[in-house]
Every structure is written in C-alpha cells, then in structure tokens.
Amino acid sequence: MRISTGYGPRPASGAGFETFSWYFMRLSALGLIFLVIIHLLLNHVTTDVSCTSYQLVAIRYANPFWRLYDWLLLTLGLLHGMNGLRVVIDDYVRSRGWRLVWVSSVGLLTLIFFMLGTITLITFHPVAGSLGPSCLPQ
Amino acid sequence: MYKGQSGMWSWLLHRVAGLGILLFLLVHIVDISLLNFGPNVYDEGIALFGTAIVRVISLALIAAVLYHSFNGIRIMLIDFWPKAVRYQATMFVIVLVVTIVCFLPMAYFVIGPVFGWPTGNMPAGM
Numbered sequence: 001m002r003i004s005t006g007y008g009p010r011p012a013s014g015a016g017f018e019t020f021s022w023y024f025m026r027l028s029a030l031g032l033i034f035l036v037i038i039h040l041l042l043n044h045v046t047t048d049v050s051c052t053s054y055q056l057v058a059i060r061y062a063n064p065f066w067r068l069y070d071w072l073l074l075t076l077g078l079l080h081g082m083n084g085l086r087v088v089i090d091d092y093v094r095s096r097g098w099r100l101v102w103v104s105s106v107g108l109l110t111l112i113f114f115m116l117g118t119i120t121l122i123t124f125h126p127v128a129g130s131l132g133p134s135c136l137p138q
Numbered sequence: 139m140y141k142g143q144s145g146m147w148s149w150l151l152h153r154v155a156g157l158g159i160l161l162f163l164l165v166h167i168v169d170i171s172l173l174n175f176g177p178n179v180y181d182e183g184i185a186l187f188g189t190a191i192v193r194v195i196s197l198a199l200i201a202a203v204l205y206h207s208f209n210g211i212r213i214m215l216i217d218f219w220p221k222a223v224r225y226q227a228t229m230f231v232i233v234l235v236v237t238i239v240c241f242l243p244m245a246y247f248v249i250g251p252v253f254g255w256p257t258g259n260m261p262a263g264m
Contacts, residue, residue, distance in 0.1 A: 026217065029210050036203055044196065045247045048259040050188030054177035074167070081160035088153065113167050120171045127176050 006090045006099045021083055028080040035073045051135040058126035067121050074117040082110045144227045152209050155202035162199050190252045197245050204240050208233045 002016020011018040043052050060066040085106050093099045169187075172180045186192055212229045215222045222229070250257045 026214050029207075029214070033207050033211070037207065040200060040203065040244070044200070045244055046259070048188075048251055048257065049193070049196070049248070050184065050251070051259065052187075053184050054173065054180045057173060057180075077163055081156065081163060084156050085160060088157065109164070113164060116171050117167045120167075120173055124173050 004087075004090045005096075007094050007096070025080060025083060028076045031072070032076050032080060035069065035076065039070075039073060048135070053135070054126070057124070061121075061124055061126075067124075071118065071121050074121070075114065078110055078114055078117075082106050144230045148209055148212070148226075148230045148233070152206060152213075155206040155209075158202045159199065159206060188251075193248050193252060196248050200244050200248065201237065201241050204244075205233070205237045208236050 002012050002014055003018050004011050013019060043049060047056070086103055089099065089102045089106070093102055169183050172183045187196070209230075212226070212233050215229065216226060246255065247257050247259070251259075
C-alpha cells in the first residue's frame with residue numbers, strides 16, 4: 001500500500017499518494033508562507049483589524065487580484081491543514097472503523113469549507129449604498 | 139533517546155500550532171462568509187475581532203503561524219539538505235529566536251490599540 005492506513009507497516013515509498021502528500025505539504029507550505037504572512041501584515045499591522053470592515057473588503061475585492069489571492073490562501077491552507085489533520089489521525093486512531101469515521105469527516109469538512117469560502121469569494125458584490133468609513137466605531 | 143529533547147518539543151509545538159491554526163481557519167471561513175449577509179451583519183462580526191480578548195487570541199494565532207512557518211522551513215532544510223540534520227538543535231534555537239523577533243512588532247500593532255499606543259493606524263473608538 002502506498003497510502004497510510006493508520007495501522008500495520010508504514011506505507012511503501014515510491015510513486016503513491018503518501019509520497020505525493022509529502023511533497024504537497026512542503027510545496028503548499030512554501031506558497032503559504034508568503035500568502036499568510038502578507039495576509040497577516042495587511043489585516044493586522046498596516047491596517048488595524050477593526051478597520052477591516054465591509055467597506056474595506058469592497059475596496060479590495062473590486063480588484064480581482066485580491067479575490068484570487070484569498071482563494072489561493074483558502075485552497076492551499078485548507079488542503080495543507082486538513083492533510084496535516086489526516087496525519088495526526090493516523091498517529092492516534094488504530095481502529096479501522098473509527099479511522100474511516102474520522103478521515104471521512106475530515107474529507108467532508110474540507111469540501112464544505114472549501115465550497116463556503118469559494119462561494120463567498122466569487123459572489124461577493126457590495127450592497128448598493130454601503131459606502132461608509134472603513135473604521136468601525138466601537 | 140529522543141524523548142524530551144529539542145526534536146520532540148519542536149515536533150510537538152509544530153503539531154499543536156498547526157492544529158490551532160486549522161481550527162482558527164475554519165472559524166475564519168465562517169466569519170468571512172458573513173459578507174453574504176451585508177454590511178451590518180459583517181461589520182458586527184468584525185467589531186468582535188477588535189475587542190481586547192479577541193486581540194489576545196489573535197496574538198496566540200500570530201505566534202502559532204510564525205512558529206509553524208519557521209519550523210516548517212527548518213523541517214524542509216532537514217529534508218532536502220543532507221548535512222542539516224546535524225544542526226537541527228541549533229536551527230531549533232534559531233527558529234525560536236526568529237519567531238519571537240518577528241512576533242514582538244506584530245504584537246505591538248495588535249495589542250497596542252487596547253492601551254492607546256501609537257500605531258499609525260486608526261483603530262476606531264479604542
């Protein structure tokens with residue numbers, strides 16, 4: 001088997017899923033390092049978080065670059081994180097039945113959150129008349 | 139032989155940080171999806187992020203992201219550069235130092251508004 005099963009001998013090396021997952025974690029990590037750190041700087045440092053309002057999002061998302069940036073962040077982050085969660089599950093869950101339950105839940109959650117995020121990013125359109133100050137009064 | 143040494147702690151912190159970040163990500167996807175409900179609903183959610191306690195939680199998130207990133211780089215160096223494993227303990231110390239060095243200025247900006255420190259930004263009403 002070239003995929004982890006949570007029990008028995010470790011997965012065989014070679015050209016299987018586990019090897020792909022190993023490379024994916026590292027490649028996605030490289031992308032995520034830049035995506036996440038810049039995201040943190042833009043939303044917590046250069047702008048205070050209380051100023052990241054609907055208005056600010058409307059301004060940013062007028063430029064499709066930011067939608068794509070955030071979508072890359074969503075996709076790579078979700079896949080990297082959920083794959084990591086799969087590895088953690090494999091470390092602790094021995095029972096085949098429970099492993100099926102946990103890993104299926106991870107897959108389902110990934111799908112649900114990916115859809116929710118993508119739909120938000122694609123369909124966001126500022127409501128008419130929502131112009132206002134970026135910073136929210138406390 | 140490996141238990142309780144830098145290798146174990148670096149691995150454990152990496153895992154804990156990763157799980158914490160993932161949990162935050164799921165919450166974050168939901169709060170951003172509030173955009174679909176218009177400015178009033180969305181801005182209410184954002185106001186929550188500006189409160190003091192959530193700012194403190196954000197600090198934990200920033201620390202986790204920085205550590206996980208830098209330790210991840212350390213892991214990749216060990217994976218792809220054969221000699222690196224000899225220096226893994228030194229690299230771990232470097233990871234910790236760089237994490238703290240990058241964390242402090244970011245923390246200043248995040249927690250500053252609670253105390254009225256000058257940040258050059260205009261956090262409303264704090």
